[in-house]
Amino acid sequence: MYRISIILSLLALSHTLAAQTVLVTGSNRGIGLEFVSQYAERDWDVIATSRSPMDDYDLQALAKKYKNIQIETLDVTDQHEIEALVAKLEKRPIDLLINNAGLLGDRSKQQWGEINKETFDQLMDVNVFGPLKVSEAFSKNVIASEKKQIIVLSSIIGSIGMRNSPTPLPSLAISKAAVNMAMKTVATQLESDGVHVAMLFPGSVQTRMMHQAFGMDIEEASNKKDFDYGFESLTPSESVTKMISVIDKLDRSKTGLFLNNDGTEIPW
Numbered sequence: 001m002y003r004i005s006i007i008l009s010l011l012a013l014s015h016t017l018a019a020q021t022v023l024v025t026g027s028n029r030g031i032g033l034e035f036v037s038q039y040a041e042r043d044w045d046v047i048a049t050s051r052s053p054m055d056d057y058d059l060q061a062l063a064k065k066y067k068n069i070q071i072e073t074l075d076v077t078d079q080h081e082i083e084a085l086v087a088k089l090e091k092r093p094i095d096l097l098i099n100n101a102g103l104l105g106d107r108s109k110q111q112w113g114e115i116n117k118e119t120f121d122q123l124m125d126v127n128v129f130g131p132l133k134v135s136e137a138f139s140k141n142v143i144a145s146e147k148k149q150i151i152v153l154s155s156i157i158g159s160i161g162m163r164n165s166p167t168p169l170p171s172l173a174i175s176k177a178a179v180n181m182a183m184k185t186v187a188t189q190l191e192s193d194g195v196h197v198a199m200l201f202p203g204s205v206q207t208r209m210m211h212q213a214f215g216m217d218i219e220e221a222s223n224k225k226d227f228d229y230g231f232e233s234l235t236p237s238e239s240v241t242k243m244i245s246v247i248d249k250l251d252r253s254k255t256g257l258f259l260n261n262d263g264t265e266i267p268w
């Protein structure tokens with residue numbers, strides 16, 4: 001009897017000590033790369049996905065440093081790649097799914113009077129269909145995990161309640177409002193399975209996307225380091241540290257909410 005209780009205690013302990021797993025989309029740069037780095041540092045098993053891992057030198061360097069990073073190919077708009085990764089990961093539990101991949105869209109192709117259908121469709125595909133489909137596809141892995149959390153990187157630009165003047169990025173704003181509803185759908189759908197879902201605003205973060213928002217082309221935006229936006233901004237490291245402390249506290253009381261990087265609610 002004594003032996004059995006020792007074995008049971010050891011089993012419970014090994015379960016507690018088992019590494020948790022996070023899957024990140026769009027993990028080759030910016031905020032996604034920083035999530036990979038910080039969760040790897042915390043000893044989580046990290047499944048870092050990107051569209052073209054062969055070209056992702058920063059991600060490859062990180063995976064050399066941390067053996068707990070596994071790199072996988074995933075374009076969030078590609079149904080076949082999603083299915084292939086679901087099949088590869090099979091029943092592997094995923095404690096935290098971070099839908100980070102996102103697109104800003106060409107500024108000049110979403111100005112009032114110039115709203116372009118191709119740009120609009122692309123934004124809806126990557127920013128809305130992507131997280132919705134990825135969440136649906138990996139939901140069984142999340143349900144099978146201990147923490148059962150799903151996050152999307154949303155934006156304050158998609159807040160309908162806070163929109164009282166025109167935005168230079170209307171198609172992006174519409175896609176972020178739409179992804180909030182997409183993830184609310186995921187939250188309500190998976191609530192009875194104990195899954196907790198949040199739409200998180202990372203703050204204004206110094207990444208290629210933010211530089212593009214200021215009109216830089218991709219090359220200039222990729223190489224830009226210090227840039228004065230004229231308002232307070234965060235480094236990816238500062239933003240991700242803040243978001244991780246919000247994710248750590250995500251429970252039933254917060255599921256389905258649109259949250260700032262300090263955990264406070266943002267109006268829909």
Ligand SMILES: NC(=O)c1ccc[n+]([C@@H]2O[C@H](COP(=O)([O-])OP(=O)(O)OC[C@H]3O[C@@H](n4cnc5c(N)ncnc54)[C@H](OP(=O)(O)O)[C@@H]3O)[C@@H](O)[C@H]2O)c1
Nearest residue numbers: 026030031051075076100101102153155204205207208209
């Ligand atoms: N930076 C901010 O201030 C800010 C504010 C609010 C919200 N956000 C959100 O935070 C998230 C990350 O943005 P970021 O600032 O880190 O931007 P970023 O540096 O431009 O990174 C965007 C990431 O998304 C990936 N991506 C784009 N399309 C993809 C697709 N079809 N499939 C898979 N990955 C794809 C990119 O990969 P490639 O290299 O292959 O293109 C890249 O890894 C986005 O959802 C963004 O909307 C950012």
